[in-house]
Amino acid sequence: SQTIHQWPATLVQPVGSPLSLECTVEGTSNPNLYWYRQAAGRGLQLLFYSVGIGQISSEVPQNLSASRPQDRQFILSSKKLLLSDSGFYLCACTGQMTAYEQYFGPGTRLTVT
Amino acid sequence: KNEVEQSPQNLTAQEGEFITINCSYSVGISALHWLQQHPGGGIVSLFMLSSGKKKHGRLIATINIQEKHSSLHITASHPRDSAVYICAVRFGNEKLTFGTGTRLTIIP
Numbered sequence: 001s002q003t004i005h006q007w008p009a010t011l012v013q014p015v016g017s018p019l020s021l022e023c024t025v026e027g028t029s030n031p032n033l034y035w036y037r038q039a040a041g042r043g044l045q046l047l048f049y050s051v052g053i054g055q056i057s058s059e060v061p062q063n064l065s066a067s068r069p070q071d072r073q074f075i076l077s078s079k080k081l082l083l084s085d086s087g088f089y090l091c092a093c094t095g096q097m098t099a100y101e102q103y104f105g106p107g108t109r110l111t112v113t
Numbered sequence: 114k115n116e117v118e119q120s121p122q123n124l125t126a127q128e129g130e131f132i133t134i135n136c137s138y139s140v141g142i143s144a145l146h147w148l149q150q151h152p153g154g155g156i157v158s159l160f161m162l163s164s165g166k167k168k169h170g171r172l173i174a175t176i177n178i179q180e181k182h183s184s185l186h187i188t189a190s191h192p193r194d195s196a197v198y199i200c201a202v203r204f205g206n207e208k209l210t211f212g213t214g215t216r217l218t219i220i221p
Contacts, residue, residue, distance in 0.1 A: 043212065043213040043214060044199070059208075106154075
């Protein structure tokens, strides 16, 4: 079965600083990968998804970007963080047996100060 | 518009009670997920349904395609069941649409 690793688990960054969150997946190949954000007291929001290396689709306009340099690596970045970027960031992938199953990573809690 | 609604938003119950959380969606779907999010934030997929009923331990999930409605039931609830339960649906493509979640608190 799939295992998703995310790091760091928690992060406190000042406004205007850069961001890099990494997600790696084990136990599957050529997965669809997703970045979600959950703001405090809000539901999950899809930020980016990728169906293959170098293929990124953005769901909402923002100052974040995503990259997929390898099949099982998904990176979320920002050049300059905003206060509104604070939240809980989850990486997810679809299952190997069926594209409808979705697995989530442990998440990164980002606080922008 | 593809929408997902959950009810109730918050639910507090005594240990041992039978729990029901509801999810309704606006149009036909290809799959529905029930997710559990613990206080630390980690999310676990409990069930994926496209029809009928699934059971895992004390958890039961049902879906009525005609009514566009799903329920998550917990029998003999326990304090460790306290979490946020999230319904998510796939409206025929790869992306999930999430409900806002139900915060369940089970009191010993």
